[in-house]
Amino acid sequence: MVFHAKAIKKINHDCRPGIQAGLDEIAKTQEFIAVLNQEVIGRGLVLQNVTRGIPLAYSQAEKLARGNDTIITLRRQDYTANQVAVLAAFLKVQGRWSGGLEWIEDKQMKAR
Numbered sequence: 812m813v814f815h816a817k818a819i820k821k822i823n824h825d826c827r828p829g830i831q832a833g834l835d836e837i838a839k840t841q842e843f844i845a846v847l848n849q850e851v852i853g854r855g856l857v858l859q860n861v862t863r864g865i866p867l868a869y870s871q872a873e874k875l876a877r878g879n880d881t882i883i884t885l886r887r888q889d890y891t892a893n894q895v896a897v898l899a900a901f902l903k904v905q906g907r908w909s910g911g912l913e914w915i916e917d918k919q920m921k922a923r
Contacts, residue, residue, distance in 0.1 A: 812834070816833060819909065831870070834869055837901065854895075854896050856893060864894050868897050868898060884915055884917055885902060887918060887919070888919075902914045
């Protein structure tokens with residue numbers, strides 16, 4: 812997602828190196844902020860609690876990727892409600908981009 816964001820100029824090529832640094836840059840965009848706010852409201856969460864998860868988004872998702880490489884599946888059972896909101900916001904934003912990754916949210920199990 813970060814490499815794609817750089818390629819289509821959603822974030823600058825000169826941002827700090829690393830996936831999380833790129834995600835942090837995406838999180839500063841108006842598009843992300845608007846989507847995250849929608850996620851927070853739609854899920855009945857508290858924005859301040861949700862935003863605490865942004866700096867940890869990559870490390871949390873990386874641990875649970877489990878071959879999740881064709882259509883990304885965001886499994887509620889694997890994350891807290893706040894983490895799901897952050898990850899869903901990132902996925903929704905990149906899904907709007909040309910060439911964005913396909914994804915779904917598995918809503919069968921509630922977030923921890």
